[in-house]
Amino acid sequence: MKLLEVILYEVEMNMKTPFTTSLGTMQNKKFIVLEAKDEAGTIGWGEGVAFEEPSYTEETFKTSLHMLEDFLIPTLLGTEMAHPDEVYEIFRPIRRNQMAKASIEGAVWDIYAQQQNKSLAEVIGGTQQKIEVGISIGLQPTEEQLIATIGRFLDEGYKRIKVKIKPGKDIELIRTIRNAFPNVPLMADANSSYTLNEIELLKQLDEFNLMMIEQPLANDDFVDHATLQKHIKTPICLDESITSLNDARKAIEAGGCRVVNIKIARVGGISEAKRIHDYCAEKNIPVWCGGMLEAGIGRAQNVALTSLGNFTMPGDTAASSRYWDEDIITPEVTVDNGYITVPQAIGLGYQVNRNALEKYTIKKRIFSI
Numbered sequence: 001m002k003l004l005e006v007i008l009y010e011v012e013m014n015m016k017t018p019f020t021t022s023l024g025t026m027q028n029k030k031f032i033v034l035e036a037k038d039e040a041g042t043i044g045w046g047e048g049v050a051f052e053e054p055s056y057t058e059e060t061f062k063t064s065l066h067m068l069e070d071f072l073i074p075t076l077l078g079t080e081m082a083h084p085d086e087v088y089e090i091f092r093p094i095r096r097n098q099m100a101k102a103s104i105e106g107a108v109w110d111i112y113a114q115q116q117n118k119s120l121a122e123v124i125g126g127t128q129q130k131i132e133v134g135i136s137i138g139l140q141p142t143e144e145q146l147i148a149t150i151g152r153f154l155d156e157g158y159k160r161i162k163v164k165i166k167p168g169k170d171i172e173l174i175r176t177i178r179n180a181f182p183n184v185p186l187m188a189d190a191n192s193s194y195t196l197n198e199i200e201l202l203k204q205l206d207e208f209n210l211m212m213i214e215q216p217l218a219n220d221d222f223v224d225h226a227t228l229q230k231h232i233k234t235p236i237c238l239d240e241s242i243t244s245l246n247d248a249r250k251a252i253e254a255g256g257c258r259v260v261n262i263k264i265a266r267v268g269g270i271s272e273a274k275r276i277h278d279y280c281a282e283k284n285i286p287v288w289c290g291g292m293l294e295a296g297i298g299r300a301q302n303v304a305l306t307s308l309g310n311f312t313m314p315g316d317t318a319a320s321s322r323y324w325d326e327d328i329i330t331p332e333v334t335v336d337n338g339y340i341t342v343p344q345a346i347g348l349g350y351q352v353n354r355n356a357l358e359k360y361t362i363k364k365r366i367f368s369i
């Protein structure tokens with residue numbers, strides 16, 4: 001296979017409700033859609049999910065555009081590939097920029113799955129026919145609103161609740177939630193807002209029977225997380241710190257995490273996400289699929305990835321309607337009683353809704369050879 005044409009769409013969609021973390025608030029999402037065409041005319045879709053601000057990781061919407069236009073698309077156009085795993089190797093000389101790389105790698109996987117007459121889930125080795133889903137809830141203006149929001153999502157069937165915490169909104173917040181929902185599978189995500197100076201405070205979280213605490217310390221750290229894990233019973237899950245298989249290996253060897261949140265975009269694509277999954281399975285480290293407020297294409301990839309066997313904990317891939325009034329795929333991703341059924345249709349398993357895509361596109365460019 002080789003790509004002959006890539007269409008880059010800059011897209012903007014308003015979110016139904018703002019999403020707030022210790023990093024800030026998002027009300028709308030600018031993202032990238034890539035439509036790649038190979039020499040047989042097969043079309044594959046990818047999504048670039050980096051946020052507009054470099055607060056979650058260093059990448060942004062604009063750095064992704066720069067990397068794609070000036071390096072990644074020109075490198076890939078016309079390059080013969082036998083398997084999508086080769087994309088990661090082809091991009092190896094280009095440092096980091098995982099989200100930009102993942103956006104085009106996903107389109108190659110979509111084309112490959114179609115060539116194999118298989119669904120994306122099947123072609124990557126997925127075995128689970130339906131996946132258990134949880135939901136990530138941002139910081140809310142009041143505790144009353146948080147409790148009401150959690151209750152609403154539990155009524156919708158979500159299997160685990162993840163809430164955001166930050167210094168000053170932590171122990172008492174979790175206590176309030178636990179009092180209201182004593183038995184709900186619950187976890188907290190700090191998005192790197194603590195340091196080891198707060199170790200005594202973080203120890204207090206042990207009394208709430210949390211499934212895990214996600215990324216309490218610095219985004220680029222394994223060592224301090226290992227120290228913290230020695231002092232707390234709650235399992236540490238790493239998100240921001242894991243940007244590659246090597247990161248996962250080092251973090252696990254150091255004792256810096258007992259659970260891994262895998263995000264396709266953060267690790268440079270589906271191939272590396274699968275390698276991290278396989279490595280964690282070998283080490284008995286459970287994994288789950290994190291989210292980047294994806295629109296339909298990214299969401300569809302998450303569903304396929306989560307069908308791999310070691311995704312044993314509910315992830316953050318909620319229904320399309322979690323964030324969007326209208327998604328850019330049909331059918332939209334739906335959640336039934338806390339489960340998403342993994343589609344069996346070939347390729348992504350969902351069709352891109354071109355009318356919706358055009359409606360939300362602010363700019364479009366064509367690259368070809």
Ligand SMILES: O=C(O)CCC(=O)c1ccccc1C(=O)O
Pocket residue numbers: 021056136189191239290291292293294316317318
């Ligand atoms: O619902 C989603 O897509 C994930 C929401 C989420 O938790 C999140 C949203 C924005 C930035 C970082 C994170 C995170 O997983 O840490």
Ligand SMILES: [Mg+2]
Pocket residue numbers: 189191214215239240261290
């Ligand atoms: Mg996180």
